[in-house]
Amino acid sequence: EVQLLESGGGLEQPGGSLRLSCAASGFIFSKYVMTWVRQAPGKGLEWVSSISLSGGRTDYADSVKGRFTISRDDSKNTLYLEMKSLRAEDTAVYHCAKDRVAYGSGSTNPYDIWGQGTMVIVSS
Amino acid sequence: DIQMTQSPSSLSASVGDSVTISCRASQGISNFLAWYQQKPGKVPRLLIYAASTLESGVPSRFSGSGSGTDFTLTISSLQPEDVATYYCQKYNSAPQTFGQGTKVEIK
Numbered sequence: 606e607v608q609l610l611e612s613g614g615g616l617e618q619p620g621g622s623l624r625l626s627c628a629a630s631g632f633i634f635s636k637y638v639m640t641w642v643r644q645a646p647g648k649g650l651e652w653v654s655s656i657s658l659s660g661g662r663t664d665y666a667d668s669v670k671g672r673f674t675i676s677r678d679d680s681k682n683t684l685y686l687e688m689k690s691l692r693a694e695d696t697a698v699y700h701c702a703k704d705r706v707a708y709g710s711g712s713t714n715p716y717d718i719w720g721q722g723t724m725v726i727v728s729s
Numbered sequence: 730d731i732q733m734t735q736s737p738s739s740l741s742a743s744v745g746d747s748v749t750i751s752c753r754a755s756q757g758i759s760n761f762l763a764w765y766q767q768k769p770g771k772v773p774r775l776l777i778y779a780a781s782t783l784e785s786g787v788p789s790r791f792s793g794s795g796s797g798t799d800f801t802l803t804i805s806s807l808q809p810e811d812v813a814t815y816y817c818q819k820y821n822s823a824p825q826t827f828g829q830g831t832k833v834e835i836k
Contacts, residue, residue, distance in 0.1 A: 640825070650765075650773065650816055650827040664823035667730075700772060705784075712823035715763035717784065719772040 607631035607718050609701050614723030621691050621727070627684040627701030627720055635659070635679040636707040640716060641686050643697035643725075653699070654686065655712045664712050668694075691727045698722035731756045733819055735828035741836045748804040750831045752817035757797045761821035764793055764802045767830075768813045776815075777802065809835055 613625040627639070641653040654665045654675040663675050674687040684701050702716035732755040742748050752762065760780035765773040775784045777793040780800055790805040804811055812835055817828040 649814075649830040650767075650818075652818075652823075652825045652827060655823060655825070666824050705775065705778060712825050713761070713820060715765075715775055715778045715818060715820050716773075717775050719774075721772060 607703070609703060609718055609720035611699060611701055611720045611723040614699065614725045616726045616728065617691050618729050619692060619727055622687070622689045623691065623725060625686040625688065625699055625723055625725070627686075629682045629684065629701075629703070632703070632718075633707070634677075634682040638704040638709040638712070638714065639677060639684045640702045640704070640712075641675060641684075641699055642702055642716075642719075643695075643699045644722070645694075645697040648697075651697070656684070657710070658708065688725070691725075693727050695725060696727050698724050730824055731758065731819060731826060733817055733826045733828040735815075735817055735831050737831060738829065739832040739834070741834045742807050743836045744807055744809060746807045748807050748811075748833060750802040750815055750817075750833075752795075752800040752802070752828050754798045754800075754819055758819045758821045760796050761819055762793075762795065762800045763818045763820060764791075765816045765818065765827075766811075766813045767816065773816065804833075807833070807835070 640655040656675045672690045676685045700722040703718040704714040705717040762780045764777040767773045781793045814830045
């Protein structure tokens with residue numbers, strides 16, 4: 606069964622840091638572009654960041670650029686999101702998502718599998 | 730960046746009704762448009778990609794159309810299990826912006 610399982614969320618103070626992980630199983634992780642999408646409480650979906658095969662290309666939403674870093678470890682089938690200088694507006698459920706097709710080039714495919722998400726709360 | 734605008738933001742319809750949701754891109758995106766369904770407390774589910782191609786396993790009452798800047802999601806006969814928020818997303822390039830969502834309820 607294809608699965609994505611996020612972890613690493615929690616309560617953090619403004620200005621703090623967190624590292625999210627997304628463990629993938631049931632598919633060949635290295636063949637897929639992977640993405641983080643977040644959803645603030647009661648709000649819509651917001652694309653955060655995507656990473657290409659082998660990590661050669663990364664894209665970020667303007668709202669997180671310079672503060673968040675996406676990475677992947679294909680040997681561990683794991684996607685990461687390093688979050689620094691956290692703000693209250695970063696409070697959200699963070700989902701990882703898998704491209705629908707293998708060998709995508711950058712941010713050019715929709716997502717067919719989503720993880721359940723990990724909650725990040727930024728508050729003093 | 731290209732903005733995605735959905736309308737309406739919410740709607741209420743009766744079981745069996747045909748329902749239409751619109752999504753407009755601020756610039757042309759060809760057919761790089763997806764629709765997702767998010768039921769309360771659940772993760773989003775891909776319904777349609779390439780503007781009009783139904784994802785495997787999605788009921789045929791769902792259909793999509795459009796190209797360029799104007800797109801439509803249609804539910805031909807609304808069912809109780811279709812209560813959800815629906816999002817469009819453009820994916821031709823980063824940022825892969827979502828629309829703000831349309832909440833569909835049963836009257």
